[in-house]
Amino acid sequence: MTYPTYESNIPVVMRFMIDLRMTGMCWIQVDKRSCVQPQINASNCQIEYEVSYKSIYCHPPEQEWSRIPPLRIMSFDIECISESNAFPEAEKDPVIQIACVLVKFGQSEPYSRCVFTLNSCSPISGTTVKSFDCERKLLMAFTEFVNLSDPDFVLGYNILNFDFPYLLDRAKSLNLDEFDLLGRLNNFRTRAKDTIFSSKAYGTRESKLVNLDGRIVLDLIQVIQRDYKLRSYSLNAVSSHFLNEQKEDVAHSMIPDLFRGNDDTRKRLALYCLKDAILPLKISDHIMCLYNYIEMARVTGVPFNYLLARGQQVKVISQLYRKAKEDSYFIPALKVEASDEQYEGATVIEPDKGFYNVPIATLDFASLYPSIMMAHNLCYTTLLDPKTISAYNLKESDYTITPSGDYFVKPHIKKGVLPIILEDLISARKRAKAELKKETDSAKKACLDGRQLALKISANSVYGFTGATVGKLPCIQISQSVTAFGRQMIELTKEEVEKRYNVMNGYLHDAKVIYGDTDSVMIKFGSNSLEEVMNLGREASTFVTSKFIKPISLEFEKCYYPYLLINKKRYAGLYWTKCDQYDKMDTKGLETVRRDNCRLVQTLVDKCLRMILIDRDVEGAKEYWIFF
Numbered sequence: 001m002t003y004p005t006y007e008s009n010i011p012v013v014m015r016f017m018i019d020l021r022m023t024g025m026c027w028i029q030v031d032k033r034s035c036v037q038p039q040i041n042a043s044n045c046q047i048e049y050e051v052s053y054k055s056i057y058c059h060p061p062e063q064e065w066s067r068i069p070p071l072r073i074m075s076f077d078i079e080c081i082s083e084s085n086a087f088p089e090a091e092k093d094p095v096i097q098i099a100c101v102l103v104k105f106g107q108s109e110p111y112s113r114c115v116f117t118l119n120s121c122s123p124i125s126g127t128t129v130k131s132f133d134c135e136r137k138l139l140m141a142f143t144e145f146v147n148l149s150d151p152d153f154v155l156g157y158n159i160l161n162f163d164f165p166y167l168l169d170r171a172k173s174l175n176l177d178e179f180d181l182l183g184r185l186n187n188f189r190t191r192a193k194d195t196i197f198s199s200k201a202y203g204t205r206e207s208k209l210v211n212l213d214g215r216i217v218l219d220l221i222q223v224i225q226r227d228y229k230l231r232s233y234s235l236n237a238v239s240s241h242f243l244n245e246q247k248e249d250v251a252h253s254m255i256p257d258l259f260r261g262n263d264d265t266r267k268r269l270a271l272y273c274l275k276d277a278i279l280p281l282k283i284s285d286h287i288m289c290l291y292n293y294i295e296m297a298r299v300t301g302v303p304f305n306y307l308l309a310r311g312q313q314v315k316v317i318s319q320l321y322r323k324a325k326e327d328s329y330f331i332p333a334l335k336v337e338a339s340d341e342q343y344e345g346a347t348v349i350e351p352d353k354g355f356y357n358v359p360i361a362t363l364d365f366a367s368l369y370p371s372i373m374m375a376h377n378l379c380y381t382t383l384l385d386p387k388t389i390s391a392y393n394l395k396e397s398d399y400t401i402t403p404s405g406d407y408f409v410k411p412h413i414k415k416g417v418l419p420i421i422l423e424d425l426i427s428a429r430k431r432a433k434a435e436l437k438k439e440t441d442s443a444k445k446a447c448l449d450g451r452q453l454a455l456k457i458s459a460n461s462v463y464g465f466t467g468a469t470v471g472k473l474p475c476i477q478i479s480q481s482v483t484a485f486g487r488q489m490i491e492l493t494k495e496e497v498e499k500r501y502n503v504m505n506g507y508l509h510d511a512k513v514i515y516g517d518t519d520s521v522m523i524k525f526g527s528n529s530l531e532e533v534m535n536l537g538r539e540a541s542t543f544v545t546s547k548f549i550k551p552i553s554l555e556f557e558k559c560y561y562p563y564l565l566i567n568k569k570r571y572a573g574l575y576w577t578k579c580d581q582y583d584k585m586d587t588k589g590l591e592t593v594r595r596d597n598c599r600l601v602q603t604l605v606d607k608c609l610r611m612i613l614i615d616r617d618v619e620g621a622k623e624y625w626i627f628f
Contacts, residue, residue, distance in 0.1 A: 024297025184214025349516030361537030379416025
């Protein structure tokens with residue numbers, strides 16, 4: 001006989017953290033009296049004690065405990081050469097230089113810069129240059145440097161797919177048994193193993209996973225590829241995009257000659273290598289990825305490295321386990337298999353295509369899917385079936401029948417775990433944004449901004465978690481109910497706006513919803529006055545919001561003026577949030593933002609759009625297109 005199990009599939013680390021109310025990147029306090037100095041240290045950490053888990057107290061990451069300590073970050077880059085001028089192979093081609101840069105979290109200037117080079121090299125200002133007469137000594141000096149500097153984060157660009165695997169394979173070919181002791185455990189050897197990363201934007205791809213026990217390895221190229229749509233992901237292109245800065249002017253074909261030259265040519269190569277170690281630090285600082293990841297770990301409760309090596313679902317499941325524990329629920333350990341079950345997605349109101357030389361108001365539902373789940377109490381713990389309704393003699397006023405035909409008990413009977421999680425996330429985001437407005441310290445502002453972003457992303461991930469049919473805990477009744485309510489709301493918004501704002505009710509024009517997609521609608525009120533349309537947009541958002549259950553809210557965000565509506569998810573317009581000056585030219589789904597077009601097409605379309613929208617020269621744009 002088989003029996004179902006509950007919470008038997010939680011990783012041991014997460015089980016430990018959940019039971020101790022410990023989040024990723026939180027401050028931990030231990031009772032000094034319970035600390036015991038071990039007879040033999042198991043690690044090379046600066047401080048090591050043995051302590052009972054009962055003596056550990058975890059501070060919630062709020063107020064004074066939200067500060068981030070001066071964590072040590074090391075960024076590095078390697079250079080190799082091939083005798084045949086082909087791409088280097090670790091089995092036969094040497095590592096000739098390694099550049100390392102150390103910085104403390106929150107500081108922009110490095111406190112240490114070091115270059116390890118094979119053969120002699122001219123001095124470099126502000127940098128320690130260490131020269132070696134053989135590659136074995138160079139590699140072992142690098143290992144010693146890592147352990148002595150003891151970084152918390154190891155950073156770089158493409159280090160998981162190239163630098164680390166190359167170093168480890170090279171050390172193996174040289175029989176350097178002690179080289180791979182790069183982590184904080186004395187006997188834990190570093191290994192690079194293949195793993196699979198998946199994302200909607202980039203599909204499924206193989207990558208390397210390098211574990212330096214006790215240190216976090218962050219490969220910036222994976223962060224950039226996941227979060228930003230760029231035409232090229234080379235370090236040069238990414239640096240140019242974010243920093244308007246480029247690498248040193250050294251072509252790959254020049255590296256062998258520079259290395260075989262003299263002290264000065266090797267210095268030029270070292271500067272090139274050093275720049276490639278500095279740029280990832282600058283980029284990560286610019287996009288605030290460390291702040292964002294730290295706050296995401298705190299918000300969701302997962303270890304920092306889970307955010308890098310695992311998918312989206314672990315963040316939601318962590319929050320679900322924590323809240324379930326508080327409310328005395330147990331979560332079943334399901335064996336989920338792939339399913340072909342589908343549900344209808346969001347509504348797209350057919351676009352009334354054309355060029356609009358009048359202001360178009362855009363109204364957006366704030367946090368649409370999370371607000372639907374809260375408003376209608378959609379959760380695993382509130383899902384009903386007709387038998388349950390009958391067994392408990394529930395009245396019609398006690399439950400909701402969703403547009404997809406599913407049943408959920410209303411919150412006055414029982415409040416769901418998912419709505420509680422969402423309420424906590426959204427209220428915490430409001431607090432973080434309020435603190436952000438008042439804060440003057442730049443480091444604290446960056447921390448708060450990362451926190452509010454993490455809270456927003458976490459809230460928006462909950463719906464997707466319930467709809468992932470190959471996920472940890474799929475529930476098609478929740479996900480299909482959410483999208484069904486969303487379709488109903490978009491259609492009701494169109495109906496209410498057009499029914500109220502028309503000539504029969506005393507307005508000068510008949511309003512028309514010309515397009516709607518998922519969580520927003522575009523409205524032509526008919527007026528040529530930008531100020532009047534903005535006022536009507538605000539009025540309409542308040543009016544329509546009153547038709548829905550709280551916390552569902554329709555907000556006026558912007559006007560497009562003029563507006564070119566080409567098709568579904570393809571449009572462009574000048575984006576106005578104030579009447580005195582437009583914010584930007586906004587384009588969606590067009591060749592100016594698509595990466596699968598050549599630069600010529602992008603330039604041509606961008607020029608024509610600017611002539612149409614900014615210069616208001618439609619005929620000139622036509623002539624330019626034909627002439628081009």
